[in-house]
Amino acid sequence: MTRHALLPSTCLALAMLLRPSLSEAQMTATYLAYGARGAPGTSSNTYFVNWPVSLSECAANAPVEVQLQNAPLAVGTSLTFALWRSSGGGTSPTQCQMGANRSGANPPCTRVETFAQPMLTAVNQLVSIPPQVFFDADCSRSGDLVFFLMAMSSPTDIASDVPASNFVTLRIALDREAPGAPTVSDGAGDASTTVSWTNPSDTGTLYGARLYVDTGGTCGSGDGGAADSTLRPGGPPPSTATVTVTGGSPTSASVNLSTLGLDYGESVPVAVTLVDLARNESVLSNVACLTRVQVEGFWSAYCRENGLSGEECRARYGGCSASPRARSRGLLAALVFVALGVLGRRALRTRGGA
Amino acid sequence: MLRSTPTAALLALSWLLAPAARAQEPTPVGSEWSGVREYRPSEERFTAELGLGAYRPSLGPAFDDAFGGDLGPLLHLELDVHLFRIPYLGAVALGGAFGWVEWTGAATVVSGGATNVGSTGMSLLPMALLAVLRIDALARELDIPFVLSGKIGADLGYFQTGTAGTLDAEGWSVGLRWAAQIGLELDFLERRAANRLDQEWGINHSLIYVELLGSTMGRMGGNMLPLGADLAWHAGLQLTF
Numbered sequence: 001m002t003r004h005a006l007l008p009s010t011c012l013a014l015a016m017l018l019r020p021s022l023s024e025a026q027m028t029a030t031y032l033a034y035g036a037r038g039a040p041g042t043s044s045n046t047y048f049v050n051w052p053v054s055l056s057e058c059a060a061n062a063p064v065e066v067q068l069q070n071a072p073l074a075v076g077t078s079l080t081f082a083l084w085r086s087s088g089g090g091t092s093p094t095q096c097q098m099g100a101n102r103s104g105a106n107p108p109c110t111r112v113e114t115f116a117q118p119m120l121t122a123v124n125q126l127v128s129i130p131p132q133v134f135f136d137a138d139c140s141r142s143g144d145l146v147f148f149l150m151a152m153s154s155p156t157d158i159a160s161d162v163p164a165s166n167f168v169t170l171r172i173a174l175d176r177e178a179p180g181a182p183t184v185s186d187g188a189g190d191a192s193t194t195v196s197w198t199n200p201s202d203t204g205t206l207y208g209a210r211l212y213v214d215t216g217g218t219c220g221s222g223d224g225g226a227a228d229s230t231l232r233p234g235g236p237p238p239s240t241a242t243v244t245v246t247g248g249s250p251t252s253a254s255v256n257l258s259t260l261g262l263d264y265g266e267s268v269p270v271a272v273t274l275v276d277l278a279r280n281e282s283v284l285s286n287v288a289c290l291t292r293v294q295v296e297g298f299w300s301a302y303c304r305e306n307g308l309s310g311e312e313c314r315a316r317y318g319g320c321s322a323s324p325r326a327r328s329r330g331l332l333a334a335l336v337f338v339a340l341g342v343l344g345r346r347a348l349r350t351r352g353g354a
Numbered sequence: 355m356l357r358s359t360p361t362a363a364l365l366a367l368s369w370l371l372a373p374a375a376r377a378q379e380p381t382p383v384g385s386e387w388s389g390v391r392e393y394r395p396s397e398e399r400f401t402a403e404l405g406l407g408a409y410r411p412s413l414g415p416a417f418d419d420a421f422g423g424d425l426g427p428l429l430h431l432e433l434d435v436h437l438f439r440i441p442y443l444g445a446v447a448l449g450g451a452f453g454w455v456e457w458t459g460a461a462t463v464v465s466g467g468a469t470n471v472g473s474t475g476m477s478l479l480p481m482a483l484l485a486v487l488r489i490d491a492l493a494r495e496l497d498i499p500f501v502l503s504g505k506i507g508a509d510l511g512y513f514q515t516g517t518a519g520t521l522d523a524e525g526w527s528v529g530l531r532w533a534a535q536i537g538l539e540l541d542f543l544e545r546r547a548a549n550r551l552d553q554e555w556g557i558n559h560s561l562i563y564v565e566l567l568g569s570t571m572g573r574m575g576g577n578m579l580p581l582g583a584d585l586a587w588h589a590g591l592q593l594t595f
Contacts, residue, residue, distance in 0.1 A: 188463070189471050190518060265465070294464040297474025297517025298420035305416045310522075317525050317579040 025070040027168045029149070032065040032126065037279070052175040052278035053131050058139035063128035064172070071120045072151045072166045079151040079166075081120065083113040083133065086146040093146035093169070097162040107158070112147065114155040135174045142174040175278035179203040181234065184272050184288040189257055190295035196252045197272050197285060207275045209250045210241035212284070215260055219267035219289035229269035233286045237273045255290060262292035393549045398558045398594045401434040401447060401488065405565070407588025409455045411478070411581045412573070417457075420474050426455035430565075430588040434486050444489040449505065451482040453588075461517050472518030478581055479512045480571070482531045493559075499542045501561060505533040509571045511581045527572030527581045537563035537592055561592040 034051060053064075072079060086093035087108040094101050096109035113133045120127070135141045150167040153160075180200035187193040195211060217229030230238070242260075245253045253272075260268060271284040296304075303313035408425035411417065434449035456477040463471055484507035492498040509531035514524040540560050541548035551557045566587050572578035 191520060192518070193471070293471060295461045295471045295518055296464050297461045297515070297522060298416060298459070298476055299474075299515045299517065299522035301420060302413060302416035305414060314523050316577045317523060 026164050027071055027151075027166065028069045029168045029170060030067045030069075032067050034062070034064050034131075052173040053135070054276075054278040054280045055139060055174070055176045055178075057279065058131045058135050058174055061130045061132050063130050064134075066127045066129060066170070067124070068120070068127055068149075068168065069124045070165070071123050071125060078153060080153070080155045081115040081149060081151055082111055082155040083115070083129075083170075084109045084148045084150060085112045086148065089144045089146055093171075096148040097150060097164075097167045099157075099159045099161050103158040109148070111155065131174075134170075134172055139174060139176070142176045144171070144173045146171050173278075175276065175280060177276075178280035179206065179274040179276050179282045181282045181285045182209070182272050182274055184270065184285045186288045186291070187255070187270070188291040188293045190293065191258045192254055192256045193290060193292075194252050194254050195270060195272070195288070195290065199249065199251060199274060203249075203274060203276070205248045205277060206250065207277050207279060208244060208246035209253065210237065210273045210275060210281065211243040211245075211253055211255065212238050212271050212273070213242040213255065213260060213290065214269045217269040219269055219291070229287055231269050231271040231284055231287050233271070234283045237271075237281060237284055242270075257290065257292045260290075262290075264292055264294045267291040393553070395549075395558055396552055396556055398445065399436050401432075401436070401449075401486075401592060401594045403430070403432045403563065403590060403592040405430040405563070405588040405590025407565075407586065407590075409453075409478070409480070409583055409586040409588075410457075411571075411583050413580060417476075421457040421459040421476070424457040424459065426457065428453055428455040428480075428586065428588055430590070432484075434484075434488070436488075442495060443491050444487065444501075447486040447488060449482075449484040449486045449507070451480075451484060453480040454478075455480070474515070474517040476513060476515040480569070480581075481510045481512075483508045483510075484531065484533070493539050493541075499539040501537040501539060501559075501563075503533075503535040503537070503565075505531070505535070505567075507531055509569045509582070511569075511571045513579060513581055525579060527578035529569055529571035529574050529582050531567060531569045531571070533565050533567035535563050535565040537561035556595050558594045561594075562589070563592045564589040 031051065034053065034057065037051075037057075084096040084102065086096050087110075088094040094108040096102060101107060101109045102111075132139065134145065134147060147170040148167050149170055150162045152162060152166070180203060182197040182199050184195065184197040187195045197209075199206075212231055214229040214231050217231065219228075243253050243255055255270070262268060267289045269287045270290050271287050273284055274282045299313070300310060303310055306313070308316065407428045407430060409428040410425060430451065430453045432449055432451040434447035436445045436447045439445050454477070456475060458473055458475040460470075461472045461474045484505040486503060486505045489502045489504075492500050492502070507530075509529045511527045511529075512524070513527070515522050538561055540562065548559070551560070564587065566585060567583075568585055569582035571582035572580040573582045
């Protein structure tokens with residue numbers, strides 16, 4: 001037998017060996033996106049850690065997109081997909097694939113939803129599940145929850161165990177609580193300023209903060225000298241933020257005052273909200289004021305002292321872009337240093353040869 | 355000791371050629387010194403120095419108001435290439451110096467009222483090409499461990515200044531720099547170690563120094579920012595090699 005004749009039969013044997021494991025592959029799930037949020041690409045078992053669902057997202061019922069892989073289509077169309085909820089949460093959920101956990105008077109696993117046929121038409125398929133399937137229509141079921149999406153011969157089957165190839169774990173959480181509002185301080189600056197605030201002590205890790213500037217409002221003209229603004233302390237935030245900052249514990253943000261259309265001496269009301277990892281947004285903070293002031297540093301003071309405007313000063317002493325004459329001076333300096341280096345190297349070589 | 359070297363060499367040769375008798379024969383007096391060579395200092399070709407100091411340009415009350423008593427500090431690096439030596443006096447060298455200094459202060463509001471509106475700052479990179487006279491006659495001829503240096507040359511500075519994160523201006527200034535330096539040679543502390551440093555690494559002398567300098571950078575006419583200083587200083591470590 002030649003080597004070429006041997007090769008196909010070897011491959012065939014290998015394929016025969018591999019076939020059973022391929023048919024028994026574990027079904028997996030990956031969260032691709034949640035509503036308008038970006039794609040986390042997160043394994044279903046770690047979804048809760050970084051991507052809890054917010055109360056507003058649950059209320060909007062924008063679907064959670066789950067990429068299923070190795071779904072058990074090959075068994076036939078008689079399979080029904082059902083979602084079961086485990087009573088144990090976190091890292092030790094009750095295993096709903098066990099028939100014993102689905103039976104009895106008060107079983108630790110309860111059926112949440114049965115999906116209409118056909119739920120799946122391909123082995124690897126994107127499935128959209130409305131979040132209210134997980135958290136109830138009134139989004140009352142909050143916390144870290146574990147679900148099992150199982151392909152079963154009958155959704156009412158509570159006797160038989162479901163094989164590993166026919167179920168996948170979906171861990172997901174609903175965070176109903178928004179963080180507390182921060183306390184903001186007034187800010188002042190020329191072209192820009194930094195707005196600072198203090199976060200409540202129990203906010204945990206945040207997604208970020210949003211700044212709302214009411215360009216139509218005024219500071220100090222309302223009742224008791226308060227800001228006359230549509231921004232209300234403790235009220236709901238406007239639909240569009242002026243500045244958004246991200247980070248686990250943001251306490252400041254830079255605001256460009258010149259783009260807000262402020263002249264020197266003018267002020268505008270500002271308020272801040274905090275946003276947690278679930279994208280729950282706090283109510284508005286206290287309303288502070290941002291004031292555009294003419295800031296003077298060394299350069300403007302020096303120019304004024306010499307009777308020059310900023311432009312005249314820059315034109316005389318260099319300006320923000322180096323002039324060709326200045327560049328040639330820089331080149332001269334570089335050449336001098338290179339020449340020194342060459343001289344030094346030559347002297348070293350002479351010394352080495354001596 | 356030089357005169358005894360041939361005799362010692364002969365003794366060492368005979369000691370090598372008569373290994374069998376070595377154990378019985380007493381060691382000739384002086385033979386244990388035969389392997390020690392006389393220390394001959396290597397030629398000095400370079401001087402390098404690294405120092406820290408203070409530099410304030412003469413920019414008037416605006417500078418004083420903005421930066422208060424901020425002295426920098428000035429970080430100074432210099433390399434001198436020795437061109438030739440004047441007998442019984444010292445070396446003439448050509449040097450290149452590079453430095454960095456930055457001053458910061460609080461920005462102010464023109465109309466008053468608000469505080470904490472950011473900072474204002476200015477940084478300067480002074481560079482110089484210098485002719486150096488390094489007088490080491492005291493140390494070489496009289497064993498007084500002081501080295502005096504005088505320097506003069508072209509000074510070139512690049513500056514940047516900004517306020518509250520915005521660049522206000524940048525540019526170049528040129529002028530003349532002078533400097534006077536006194537250095538204390540550390541060889542006298544441990545002369546053998548100093549000699550070994552020369553033999554093994556080629557470092558002839560190590561010194562601590564203080565240098566006073568002045569600059570007319572930007573003050574010789576033309577549209578340049580007067581970045582020169584009437585008097586500045588830096589001190590640090592210097593090596594000749």
